Amino acid sequence: MTPAFLELESLLTPEQIKTDEESLKYWGKDWTTYFDIKASAIVFPKTTEDVVQIVKWARKNKIALIPSGGRTGLSGAAVATQNEVVISFDRMNKFKDFNPIDHTVIIEAGVVTESLQEFATSKHLFYPVDFAASGSSQIGGNISTNAGGIKVVRYGLTRDWVAGLKVVTGTGEVLNLNNALIKNATGYDLRHLFIGAEGTLGFITEATMKLAPMPPPMKVLIMAVSSLDAVMKIFAEFKSKTPLVAFEMFSDKALAKVLDHTKLAAPLETKAPFYVLAEIETRNEQEEEKSLNVFEKCLSEGWVLDGVLSQSDVQATTFWRYREDISESLAPYSPYKNDIAVRISMVPAFMAELEQVLSQAYPTWEVVWFGHIGDGNLHINILRPTGMNKEEFVKECRKVDLHIFETVKKYQGSISAEHGVGLTKKSFLNYTKSDTEIELMKGIKKVFDPDGILNPGKVF
Numbered sequence: 001m002t003p004a005f006l007e008l009e010s011l012l013t014p015e016q017i018k019t020d021e022e023s024l025k026y027w028g029k030d031w032t033t034y035f036d037i038k039a040s041a042i043v044f045p046k047t048t049e050d051v052v053q054i055v056k057w058a059r060k061n062k063i064a065l066i067p068s069g070g071r072t073g074l075s076g077a078a079v080a081t082q083n084e085v086v087i088s089f090d091r092m093n094k095f096k097d098f099n100p101i102d103h104t105v106i107i108e109a110g111v112v113t114e115s116l117q118e119f120a121t122s123k124h125l126f127y128p129v130d131f132a133a134s135g136s137s138q139i140g141g142n143i144s145t146n147a148g149g150i151k152v153v154r155y156g157l158t159r160d161w162v163a164g165l166k167v168v169t170g171t172g173e174v175l176n177l178n179n180a181l182i183k184n185a186t187g188y189d190l191r192h193l194f195i196g197a198e199g200t201l202g203f204i205t206e207a208t209m210k211l212a213p214m215p216p217p218m219k220v221l222i223m224a225v226s227s228l229d230a231v232m233k234i235f236a237e238f239k240s241k242t243p244l245v246a247f248e249m250f251s252d253k254a255l256a257k258v259l260d261h262t263k264l265a266a267p268l269e270t271k272a273p274f275y276v277l278a279e280i281e282t283r284n285e286q287e288e289e290k291s292l293n294v295f296e297k298c299l300s301e302g303w304v305l306d307g308v309l310s311q312s313d314v315q316a317t318t319f320w321r322y323r324e325d326i327s328e329s330l331a332p333y334s335p336y337k338n339d340i341a342v343r344i345s346m347v348p349a350f351m352a353e354l355e356q357v358l359s360q361a362y363p364t365w366e367v368v369w370f371g372h373i374g375d376g377n378l379h380i381n382i383l384r385p386t387g388m389n390k391e392e393f394v395k396e397c398r399k400v401d402l403h404i405f406e407t408v409k410k411y412q413g414s415i416s417a418e419h420g421v422g423l424t425k426k427s428f429l430n431y432t433k434s435d436t437e438i439e440l441m442k443g444i445k446k447v448f449d450p451d452g453i454l455n456p457g458k459v460f
Helices: 003-011 021-027 048-061 113-122 139-145 228-241 252-262 285-300 313-324 326-333 344-361 390-410 426-431 435-448
Strands: 039-043 065-068 084-088 095-099 104-108 162-169 174-177 202-210 218-225 244-251 274-281 304-309 336-341 366-372 377-383
Touching: 003 039, 003 048, 021 039, 021 084, 048 065, 048 084, 048 162, 048 202, 065 139, 104 113, 113 139, 139 202, 218 228, 218 285, 218 313, 228 244, 228 274, 228 285, 228 344, 244 252, 244 313, 252 274, 252 313, 252 326, 252 366, 274 285, 274 313, 285 304, 313 326, 326 366, 326 377, 336 390, 344 366, 344 377, 344 390, 377 390, 390 426, 426 435
Parallel strands: 039 084, 065 084
Antiparallel strands: 095 104, 104 202, 162 174, 162 202, 218 274, 218 304, 244 274, 244 366, 336 377, 366 377
């Protein structure tokens, strides 16, 4: 035991430190599967003051720290590969203060997203940021990657629901940012620097989250669609004429994997190259009728080949499974994942060009598409060919990244829509950010983390 770790043991209780091999592997990784995990210890702060003490200790001893939430990320942002100490926020999961007038709640960073959703419901309110990993992801991680999910069309990103933050910087200073104010015209809003910063500027310990009024009843419409161009025409029609909450697209290959994995019945008799799932607010019969009128127009135009509107909450839940069970159904194929974004209007041309690029470069590989079309976010899943080992597959996929990101750059898009940069995309950051922007970002990190101990090697 080194003097530095003896000092760490004096700052925390024994149950707040783990160094056994199983724990190092478990808390030292995220959902990426192709990094060699090398953590030196896992620490479990219980308070902001614990985090302060850990950061000051790390700064004094020049030891790198990795923040760990629900570990559901797909970019390697929470991965320890260089014997870093991992700070797990699992035990900082308390709800601290609910304000029924402001419709805000102060929570610790380790609160699971689904727990916040359930808390809001218990207060007859609504936390709208939602995605497949909501049952295990944590709010600190959501904020650190500015998580989006399925309801961005109607409710926006995590950023839109953060009223205030408590953050520990790389010098051990505690910042209380914005204090849940709606109007605050006092210069730079530092709160927004930490949203999406992937723990490279400071560690979020508490967040004041805004809650929304309970939403009206919803209907879910699933449609078989003739082409990518038709997908966008359908989106434009529903967006302009209905209170659209979500608009998701998935390919026939994605649906086939879900049906095979879940044994669900096919949602429609008609087969199509693409499927669209739309969730629409229906406060009354008139709104439901309007949605059906839009659907009928899309049908008459030939954009939609077939479709069905949910008639119960159970049916609506089943319809969502066709979209939300995609990732789980692809897991046995060890997919190489990319989440990217372009302007909504650019989606058809971008997808068509990228599909052509990938099919020419890797004609025998199976590529599965799905995405949040309502915000221009696409997910590409490349399935590992039978007989190819993981190392060879990842090496080839790195070459695929080059093709993908060159096309993203051409369309002035983003190499990461909602999973962050982390380790996997840092070498491609200049495909979305200019050299000047990157230098400014590095300068900002230097201000908040002068010794470079907070999640080093991520983003840059």
